[in-house]
Amino acid sequence: MLALRVRRLVGPAGLSLDEVPESIRKNDRNSVRVAIRAAGVGYIDTLSCRGEFDCVMRLPFVPGLEISGEVTSAPEGCGYSAGDRVVGYVGAGGFAEYAWVSPDMLAPLPRELSFAEGAAIVVNFHAALVALWRRAQLCAGELVLVHGAGGGLGSAMVQIAAALGARVVAVAGSAERRAVARAAGASHVVGPDEWCDAVKAAGGVDIIVDPVGGRTFEQSLECLAPEGRLVSVGCAGNEISRAPAECLMLRGTTVMGMLWPEMLKRDRSLFGRTAKQLDDLVTTGLRPIVTKTYDLADGKEAMDAIENRTSSGKLVLVMP
Incomplete structure (x- = not known):
């Protein structure tokens, strides 16, 4: 599969589009295989490309926290089946054509949203809802x-x-x-x-x-x-x-x-509960603002825009 990998911890310049084998997680019977259609790009991704995020991964690695796509295979009884449109949090590995995702980090893609909008809703909108509704108790x-x-x-x-x-x-x-x-x-x-x-x-x-x-x-x-x-x-x-x-x-x-990834580590059920709340808001008109999409091969450009603070709204990579 094609994947955008970090080969050197020097920022976007260290990214390379490579043909790589799928993750070893394909042997994990509890994982769902997703054909990725879009992946959100965020500030955390730029930090990981410089080795400045809390969890520094072994080189080379595939960044990308949030995805949307279609299920190609799923373990029996997990709640998903081939053809389902989903959004998911992968932690790393989203800038690729396929990912193996734990079922509790997946949610149905709302029918009102495109794949690009679905990828945009995972990290930022989950974090926003948790920060404002759960933590700040906004009225x-x-x-x-x-x-x-x-x-x-x-x-x-x-x-x-x-x-x-x-x-x-x-x-x-x-x-x-x-x-x-x-x-x-x-x-x-x-x-x-x-x-x-x-x-x-x-x-x-x-x-x-x-x-x-x-x-x-x-x-x-x-x-x-x-x-x-x-x-x-x-x-x-x-x-x-x-x-x-x-x-x-x-x-x-x-x-x-509030750091949303850390809250997920403590309570993995938080993902599904928050996704259901967001579904209700999407039904009443909420739509992520995707200001620009990039081909996977142009991921360096997207990362440069975020790192240099020349971007606005949400940037998303779309798969070939």
């Missing part, structure tokens, strides 16, 4: 601010918050990213240099989603309304921040963290 009518709102994860956060009935303030850098944030459902969009003063002047917000860290995290704490919640979902700024206890006590605010 309809609350005011939510999302940093990095024009990227893949940020735009998913905006869409989920809006779908759950929140009013959303989006922070995005470029004009292209601000347009994506608006399309995702943000009621107000501001730039990274103006959001803090604007939010303070308005009296703060109920929930802030921060994938950046560093100074953004510190400013976000100052911009929470009394009893507001800050959800830290990453540190794209490469700086881990700490919350001063005095700030939390005086205003009754809460800081919480």
Whole structure:
């Protein structure tokens, strides 16, 4: 099969399109074989290509966390059969023509979605729903601010918050990213240099989603309304921040963290439960914003766009 593999831990330049044998997991009777039609590309993939993600794999390896496709074979009683359209979380190995996936990391592809949209919904939308609904316990009518709102994860956060009935303030850098944030459902969009003063002047917000860290995290704490919640979902700024206890006590605010892959490790049933919730939202109109698709052979270009922060929305690889 064709696969886009990391041969050197130097970023996208270390990727190579190779003909490789299928994974040894084809001998695992508990796995489902999926013909991949599309694979989502995300920030974590760029980190793995530099050996900077928590789990550093042995070279060469195939990156790619999220897929959509069609089942070609499945163990009896697993709930899937040949021909089923599915989405799945593979952890690694998604940038290839086939994957062997544990049944509990698969879900039916909603009939309303294309394969590209299906691949886009797995990591970012699962993470957004868990962060906002389970962790922050968002209530309809609350005011939510999302940093990095024009990227893949940020735009998913905006869409989920809006779908759950929140009013959303989006922070995005470029004009292209601000347009994506608006399309995702943000009621107000501001730039990274103006959001803090604007939010303070308005009296703060109920929930802030921060994938950046560093100074953004510190400013976000100052911009929470009394009893507001800050959800830290990453540190794209490469700086881990700490919350001063005095700030939390005086205003009754809460800081919480959320890394979706780590939550899946602790509770594998979370994937299926979240997928069912997302199905309901898709039925009522939720659609991932896929801004660009690339052929598998052009995966380097997609990874470069994410790493250089020239992309907006969600990027997806499609298989030949």
